[in-house]
Each structure stands twice: as structure tokens, then as C-alpha cells.
Amino acid sequence: MIVGHRKHIQEIKQMLAPHKRILVLGCGTCVTVCLAGGEREVGMIASALRIAYRLDKDEREIIEATIERQCENQFIEDAIDEIQNSDAVLSLACGAGVQAIAERFPTKPVYPGLDTKFIGILQEQGIWTEKCIACGKCIVGLYGAVCPLTRCSKGLLSGPCGYSRDGKCEVSPDVECGWQLIYNRLKDIGQLDRLLEPAPLTDWSKSHEGGCRKLIREDQRITLDVEAS
Amino acid sequence: MDSGEPRILALCCHYCAYAAADLAGSLRLQYPPNVRIIRLPCTGKVDIAYIMHAFEQGIDGVIVAGCLEGGCHFQEGNLRAKKRVGLAKEVLAEAGIEPERLEMFNLSSAQANTFAEIIEEMTERLKKLGPNPLRLALSDK
Ligand code: SF4
Ligand code: SF4
Numbered sequence: 358m359i360v361g362h363r364k365h366i367q368e369i370k371q372m373l374a375p376h377k378r379i380l381v382l383g384c385g386t387c388v389t390v391c392l393a394g395g396e397r398e399v400g401m402i403a404s405a406l407r408i409a410y411r412l413d414k415d416e417r418e419i420i421e422a423t424i425e426r427q428c429e430n431q432f433i434e435d436a437i438d439e440i441q442n443s444d445a446v447l448s449l450a451c452g453a454g455v456q457a458i459a460e461r462f463p464t465k466p467v468y469p470g471l472d473t474k475f476i477g478i479l480q481e482q483g484i485w486t487e488k489c490i491a492c493g494k495c496i497v498g499l500y501g502a503v504c505p506l507t508r509c510s511k512g513l514l515s516g517p518c519g520y521s522r523d524g525k526c527e528v529s530p531d532v533e534c535g536w537q538l539i540y541n542r543l544k545d546i547g548q549l550d551r552l553l554e555p556a557p558l559t560d561w562s563k564s565h566e567g568g569c570r571k572l573i574r575e576d577q578r579i580t581l582d583v584e585a586s
Numbered sequence: 587m588d589s590g591e592p593r594i595l596a597l598c599c600h601y602c603a604y605a606a607a608d609l610a611g612s613l614r615l616q617y618p619p620n621v622r623i624i625r626l627p628c629t630g631k632v633d634i635a636y637i638m639h640a641f642e643q644g645i646d647g648v649i650v651a652g653c654l655e656g657g658c659h660f661q662e663g664n665l666r667a668k669k670r671v672g673l674a675k676e677v678l679a680e681a682g683i684e685p686e687r688l689e690m691f692n693l694s695s696a697q698a699n700t701f702a703e704i705i706e707e708m709t710e711r712l713k714k715l716g717p718n719p720l721r722l723a724l725s726d727k
Contacts, residue, residue, distance in 0.1 A: 365680055366677065366680035366681050367680060397633065397634070397635065400634075400635040400638070401634050401635065401638055401677060402677075404635065404638035404639060404641075404642050405638065405677045405678070405680060405681040406681070407642055408638070408641060408642055408678070408681040408682065408683060408720060409680075409681040409682050411642075411720050411723045412681070412682045412683075412719055412720060412723060414723055
């Protein structure tokens with residue numbers, strides 16, 4: 358899941374400075390699960406903004422809406438009226454949601470109300486941890502389903518760096534050594550021999566370095582070209 | 587009612603704080619008349635929106651009052667409320683409202699005196715802070 362965290366109200370106010378009628382738009386998917394951008398958070402942020410503006414004797418209108426998913430046009434349709442009737446949108450979605458709204462409404466100012474943090478999981482209530490940097494060529498199968506690129510602080514693929522101590526990384530005693538985790542896990546599933554194989558080269562061409570990635574699935578595309586089929 | 591006296595909203599749990607308030611009444615204890623009580627099944631029901639909306643409407647202070655820690659009828663409703671009150675204080679401060687206007691208290695159903703003391707304490711605190719600046723902003727209109 359994509360994990361986000363709310364921005365400071367003052368930072369939000371600064372971004373919204375030029376606009377009078379503002380829609381606070383929540384997203385019902387990832388950021389609802391990580392308690393950052395769902396209906397409740399929309400209520401909280403909208404209320405905080407109304408309070409902040411009123412204290413400034415600043416007449417602005419804050420409206421609220423939450424849709425199922427901001428990163429898909431089909432769901433954005435549900436908030437068309439609210440979006441059209443606002444001067445600007447404060448999106449409480451991840452960065453993809455923010456941009457999806459902006460693309461759908463080319464002349465509408467759209468601002469992020471959250472900081473999008475990472476792809477991760479709920480580790481325990483109130484703690485989320487990063488698990489994947491979306492490298493584009495998943496190799497965790499070789500490492501007992503522990504990602505070395507994400508969980509080793511140096512992204513090492515061929516074994517620990519030599520500064521691991523008591524299972525913790527040299528970067529901080531709060532950070533687990535990714536390679537200790539890989540070793541433990543491979544041991545537990547009886548695949549320690551995998552470590553005897555040389556590590557593959559990381560194919561960074563699949564990663565972000567080449568600019569925005571695109572995934573095309575011809576089998577899923579709808580073509581109206583009947584003759585071609 | 588704009589006597590200049592602080593106005594307080596108390597969100598009280600059914601099992602302890604509300605029962606204590608009730609007992610305070612039966613015992614004819616005196617405490618400042620500045621409080622309006624809303625009874626909730628448990629403070630675990632407190633949504634940040636209740637608190638934010640109350641301040642938005644110009645209330646001077648909000649009390650969330652639940653059972654003693656460890657004594658919640660629903661095990662941990664009051665512990666959850668405590669965390670939410672913490673977050674609400676943070677967001678209120680960011681928006682420009684003194685976080686001291688909001689407080690969580692814990693008491694048992696037998697502590698009628700404590701209930702009266704809480705109201706007194708909060709009334710005094712709010713008198714020092716003055717009215718919710720939003721109330722002024724609202725009445726200026
Ligand atoms: S190898 Fe790449 S895709 Fe797989 S978990 Fe790690 S970062 Fe994510
Ligand atoms: S101590 Fe472990 S996690 Fe840290 S950099 Fe070295 S191998 Fe990676």
C-alpha cells in the first residue's frame with residue numbers, strides 16, 4: 358500500500374493562499390487505510406482550515422468530498438461537480454491521485470495535502486514500514502522474500518557490508534540489518550544455498566532512471582479496430 | 587448566553603464520567619455552571635470531528651472525560667480517546683487554537699468531587715485564556 362502523512366496546516370494554507378473556494382478531496386483507498394487521507398481526515402483538515410481562516414478573518418469556503426479512488430478517472434467522475442465548483446482542490450491522496458485529478462481538470466489548481474512516503478505495510482498499529490522501492494524488476498525471490506534493495510540501507514545484493522551488529526544496521530540501532538533478515542529467512546525456509554550463487558546485476562533500466570515508466574498490456578486494451586482483429 | 591463566562595463542552599462516557607456528574611448532582615455538589623455535557627457510550631466513540639466542530643462553532647473549551655485508565659468498560663476506549671485528544675491538540679495548535687483548551691480527564695463513577703474539581707479547573711484555565719478567538723471572529727461578523 359502507498360503510505361502518506363498529512364502536511365502541516367500552515368504549509369497547506371500557504372499553498373492555498375490564492376484560492377477562495379477550496380475542495381478538500383479524500384481518497385478511499387491506500388491513504389484511508391493508513392489514516393492519512395480518508396473521509397475522517399478530510400473532516401479534520403477541512404475543519405482545521407476553516408478555523409485557521411476564520412481566525413485570520415479570512416472569508417473562504419472549504420468544502421469536503423471523498424471518492425473511492427483518486428488515481429482512476431472512473432472514480433473521479435463521482436466528484437466532478439464538487440471539483441468544478443471549487444477554485445482549487447486540496448487532494449488528500451498520494452502523489453498519483455493528486456496528478457490524476459490535475460490531468461483530468463487541466464485548468465484547475467490542485468495541491469497535495471499529504472506527503473507521500475513509500476510503498477509499505479502496517480507493521481503494527483501506528484507503525485508503517487517501507488518494503489519496496491518499485492525497482493521494476495523484482496528479485497526478492499532470490500532473497501527469501503526480503504528485498505535487499507529496500508531493506509539493506511546500502512541496497513547491497515551480494516551480502517552484508519560487514520558493519521552489521523546484533524542484527525542492526527550501522528546506519529542506526531533502530532534499523533534492522535536487511536542482510537541479517539535475508540539470512541534468517543533463507544535459513545528458515547531451507548534455502549541458504551542460494552547465497553552461494555553470485556548476485557544478479559540490478560537492471561536499473563527498468564527503474565525510474567529512464568523517466569516515467571509505462572506499463573502496457575495489449576491483452577487488456579480495448580481496440581475498436583474490428584478489421585485488425 | 588454571552589455572559590463572557592467560558593463555555594465548555596464535556597464529552598463524558600456513560601459508565602464513569604457521566605455517572606460521576608450524575609452523582610455530583612445527587613450530592614448537590616456546587617460547581618461552575620459553564621459546562622454542557624454530552625453523554626457517549628464510551629470515550630472511544632470520540633471522533634476528532636466532534637472536537638474540531640465544537641471549536642469551529644466557537645466553544646471555549648472541550649473536556650473529554652472517561653474512566654480511569656485500565657477501568658474502561660470497553661477495555662481500551664479511553665486509551666484510544668487519549669491518543670485522539672493528543673492528535674486533536676496538535677491539529678488545533680497548527681490551526682491557531684491553544685491546545686490547552688482541550689483536555690482529557692479520567693475518573694471513576696464514584697468520583698463526584700473529582701468531576702466538580704475538573705469543571706472548576708477547566709473554567710479557571712479558560713478564564714485565563716480568554717474566549718475562543720473564533721467566537722470573537724464569529725461575533726464580529
Ligand atoms: S526487488 Fe524491486 S520490486 Fe522487488 S521488492 Fe525490492 S524494490 Fe520492490
Ligand atoms: S549493516 Fe546490514 S543493512 Fe546496514 S548496510 Fe550493512 S548489510 Fe546493509
